[in-house]
Amino acid sequence: MSRLAMFGGTRTVDADAGASPAAAWPIVTDAEREAVLRVLDSGRLTSVERGEVQLLEQEWANYSGVRHCAALSSGTAAIELALVATRLEPGAEVLVPAFSFVATAAAPALRGFVPVYVDIDPVTYTIDPAAAAAAITPRTQAILAVHLHGLPCDMDALRALADRHGLFLVEDAAQAHGATYRGRQTGALGDVAAFSLNASKNLPTSGEGGLLTTDDESLYERVVLHRQFGEDLTGRGERAYLSKVIAGNAKLSSVQAAFTRCQLARLTERHEQRDRNVRRFLGRLAALGGIVTPRCPDDRTHAWFQLRLRFDNEKMGCPDVAPGALRTMLQRALRAEGVPVRPYQSLPLPAQPALRAALPPDRPYRPEDHPTTLAVIEDSLTMQRWHLNPAAGPLLERCADAFEKVWDQLELLLPPARSMTYRPLWQTEVPAAHA
Ligand SMILES: Cc1ncc(COP(=O)(O)O)c(C=O)c1O
Structure with missing residues (x-):
């Protein structure tokens, strides 16, 4: 021995x-190098219309089987904007697993919501639906279901619970690109979902980034508003510099979108x-x-x-x-x-x-x-x-x-x-x- x-x-x-x-x-091949250089040489570095960012959004929406995808600056920003766009009331309680990365709880706290911590299931390490049911109060308005380590939560049980109490079901899919639950992709399992594109993730960018997916059109429109200074930039013509909500800046760059598109292809x-x-x-x-x-x-x-x-x-x-x-x-x-x-x-x-x-x-x-x-x-x-x-x-x-x-x-x-x-x-x- x-x-x-x-x-x-x-x-x-x-x-x-x-x-x-x-x-x-991540694995960096000539495809990523060429894609990034193409963007640099194009001079279209921001999220211009019909550029790399929109292509990535379209491709990820198709991959996930949802109607809408918004590219964002990080997974944390995606959780924040998911919660903001569901229009939870200030001080609303959000059920989160007690076992997750800190951003799962920091995101609601940063936006004035109250994370309420729920124990996990001993087999899947994801939020325990029975413990979540026991944590619901009249102030609860959402469940943040973290697909920890890449394994989807028990989404049917959580959906039933959310429906029974009129709660939003938000996926924290930061770690779970490409995982499926009963044949459906993560990102299509709740009302809205947040992915991280951090370089360590299964679908990485060359740094930091995030994606948000949803089938809900008006929720998506609010996310888009909140990702860029509250401005509606979907129309054509000159930018009006008109802010409809107070919002920060959570956009993804074209270089990063181009890198991630190559990763998505593999x-x-x-x-x-x-x-x-x-x-x-x-x-x-x-x-x-x-x-x-x-x-x-x-x-x-x-x-x-x-x-x-x-x-x-x-x-x-x-x-x-x-x-x-x-x-x-x-x-x-x-x-x-x-x-x-x-x-x-x-x-x-x-x-x-x-x-x-x-x-x-x-x-x-x-x-x-x-x-x-x-x-x-x-x-x-x-x-x-x-x-x-x-x-x-x-x-x-x-x-x-x-x-x-x-x-x-x-x-x-x-x-x-x-x-x-x-x-x-x-x-x-x-x-x-x-x-
Ligand atoms: C479960 C979970 N949620 C949220 C995040 C935040 O993602 P980002 O680092 O892109 O902000 C992470 C990042 O590791 C995560 O693992």
């Missing part, structure tokens, strides 16, 4: 693997190869005792934006080791072998210092309100980025070798895990900064 790298043995995955072309993301083909690579990798990991690999219910497809791995201390034969301590030792051992595992989200959203400071006084943060979120944070790690590249198959095989090596010698990790002083971040009060 070869010695673990953390104890001086040879690492399983090459040190430069992360910088290799097989792990690169989205399906890359997804199919990624799906094969990831399933093979997860299959090898699932054979190791105690690793809970992501599950994708039969009625959905997964975009595999991130791969979350939970570690079951009972099945690993060490129920006495705190999940967080076990996870910390596994992270050290796997990273020493060259596997880039890392936590993704170390706090439930309401425990984020900024969001915690904004909680209504009658609803302080209580860890016991979101037990599944806390359990997942404590006992899991994620794989990010490498697996997005369709050429990453052999690299993932090496990563699986590393997991097998560590699992063969798990007993060596248990004494340090037992003796370490471990304190979860959510038990530490970090003050919010003064704005």
